[in-house]
Amino acid sequence: MTTVKTRNQPVWQIVARREIAVRATDKSTLIGTAVMLAVIVGVLGFTAWSESREKTYDLAYSATVSEAMVEGIAERASDIDEKVSIEPVEVADEDAARLALEEEQADAYLRATSDGWTLVSLEEADSDLRDVVDQAIQEIVLAGNAQAAGTSAAVLTEGSQVAFDQIEGDSELSAIRWIVGYALAIVFYFASIMFGMTLANSVVEEKQSRIVEMIAAAVPLRQLLAGKIIGNAVIAVGQMLIYVAVGLVGLSLTDFSFALPALSGAIGWFVVFFLIGFVVLSTLWAVAGALASRTEDLQSSSTPITMLLMVMFFGALYLDGIGEVIGSYVPPLSAVLMPMRLVEGTAAWWEPIIAVVLLLAFGVALVRLAERLYSRALLQTGGQLSLKAAWRLEE
C-alpha cells in the first residue's frame, strides 16, 4: 500500500481556497463586478461632468420692451450663475415664439404682461434658467424703479442682507456625510443579501448533490463551515475594497473631494464593521442553506434572515437621536448604524471600539449556535427542516 503524506494545512484553508477559486472564475461574479464598477464610475463621472458643464439657454423675445430686458438678463447671467449664459433670440411675434419653442430653437420665451413678466417654456423650465431670469429681472426692475423714485437699488436694499453662519461643521459637508452614510448602509444591505444568497446556495448545492456526506466522512463539518464562510468573506471584502477604492478615487475627482479627509477614518471603520457583521450574518446564511434540501427551498428557509436584514436596513434609515445612539451598540444593528454615526461625525472615538467588542461577542455566540444547526441539518436530505426540528436533531 502506498503511503500518503498528510500535509499540515488546515482543512478550512483547503475549503476556503476552493470557494475562492470557484467564485473568482465564475462568470456571473465577474460580470456582476464589472457592472457594479461601471455604475460607480458612471455615476461619479456624470456628477463631475454635469458640475463642470456650462449651460447656454436660448431666450426668445418679440416686443421691443422685451429686447432690452432679455439683453439685460444675458448681461447679468454670468454674475448670478457662472455656469449659465443666455443667448437672446429674436422672433416675430407670440406665434413665432411658440413655434420656436416647439422646434427647440429656443429654450424659453419672455413675454411682458401688465404687471410683470412671464417666462414661457414648452415643459417645466430648468431651475438654473428660472433662477437666473427671476433674479436678473428683479434686479433690473428694482434698479429702474429706484431710479424713477430718485434713489438707487443699493440704498433701497441696504441692511437687508442675511448671512448664514453655523457654529458646528459646514452645511455642505453635513449633506455629504448624510449621503455617504446612507450609501454605506445600502452597500452593506446589498452585499449581505448578494453574498449571503451565494453562500446559502453553495451550502445547499453540496447538500443537494449529496457530496456533503463524503466530505463529512473526511473532515469535521465545523471546518467545512469555517472554510466556506472565510472563502466567501475574502471574495466579498475583496470586491468591497475595489468598489470603495474606485468610489474614493472617483469622489476625489469631483467637487466633493474636500470631504474626503473628514470621511476617511469613518470609511476605515466601515470596512471593520462590514467584515465582522458580514461574517456573523454569513453563518446565518449557511444555516439557511443547511435547512433547505433543494435550491427551491432556499427562498423560504432564508426568510428569517432576510427579515433581519430588512430590520437592520430600515433601522439604519429611520432611527435617529437617542434611538440611533442605542441602535449603534445593539448587534447586529450596530454593524450598520455605528459606521453611519461615524460618517455623520456624531460618535466619539471610543464608541466604535465598544460596539465592535459587543458585535464580536454576539458573533461568537451566534457562530456556535449556527454551527450546531448547520452540522445537524446538513445530512438530513428529506425536505426542508424547521429551525426547531434542526435544533433537536442528534448528530
Add this chain to the structure above:
Amino acid sequence: MLEVSGLTRRFGEMVAVDDVSFPVPSGGLTGFVGGNGAGKTTTMRMIMGVLAAHAGTVSWQGHEVTREDRRRFGYMPEERGLYPKQPILDQLVYLARLRGMSTAEARREISALLERFGLGGRMKDPLEKLSLGNQQRVQIIAALVPAPMALILDEPFSGLDPDAIDAMADLLREHARDGVPVVFSSHQLDLVDRLCDRLVVMARGRVVTQGTGEELRADSALRYRLVLDGDAGWVRDLPGLHVRDVSGPEAEIEVVSPGAEQKLLTEATSRGNVLDFHRVVPRLSEIYREVTA
C-alpha cells in the same frame, strides 16, 4: 481488520440498528445484504462516523477507529453525488486533499485512475457533461483516492451497466487481494453470491445470520434432488425427510434425520430407474431468502 461490535442507533422511538456486530476481515469481500429499511445504510454511516452511534464501537486493527483512520477509508455513500459544474479532475483533487493528500500526489493518482477508466481525455470536463455511467466511475475514483485502507461501499453496483459492474467487481477483488478489507451492500443477490467471501444478513435492524459461504451452507439442511422415470409422488410417504417440491418424476427433499436419504435411494432403485440423484448446494441468495423469511 475492521470490526463492528454492538452498534446501536435509534431515531426517536424506532431502533434502526440494534446491537450489530460483524468483522470485515482483510483480504476478502464482505457482502452486506438486507431489505430496504433493514439498517444497512445506518450501519455504514456509523462506521464512517457520519452518524453518531448510541452504543457500540467500530475498531480498526484492534483500536477504536479515529478520524484520521476514517480519512483513509474509501467511502461511497448510498446517496451520492459530486459538484455538477466543477471539472472532474479539480473536484477529485479537492476531495483527495480534504483526505490529507498533497495536490501533486492527488493529481498523479487521480489522472492514472481516470486513464484506467477511460476518462483520460475528459479531465477538464464538468461532471454534468458526462454520461451517468461515467459519473458513477468518477464517484468510484473519489472513494479510491488516496489508496484506501478499507472500503465501505453502500450499493456500489446500483445504476451500473453490465460492463461497469464487471469493472467494479474486478476493482473490488483487486483491492481485497491487496489486503484491503472491503464491505459493500447490495440488493443484487446473484452478484453477492458470485463475489463475496463472507455475508452479513440484516433484517429489521439486526444481524440475522453471517459467515463465509461454507459456514452458512453448513448451517442449512442437506438437500437432494431426485429424478425417476416414473411418478415421484411416493417420496412424501417416507419418514425422516422433508419434501420441498415434487412435480411428476422430479423431487427435491431435505434430510431431517441423517441417513434417510440412503433409504430413499434404496426405495427408488427398487421401484424403477433413477435418472439423477445429487446433492443440492444452496445459493447464498436462497440462504438469504430463508433467513429473512
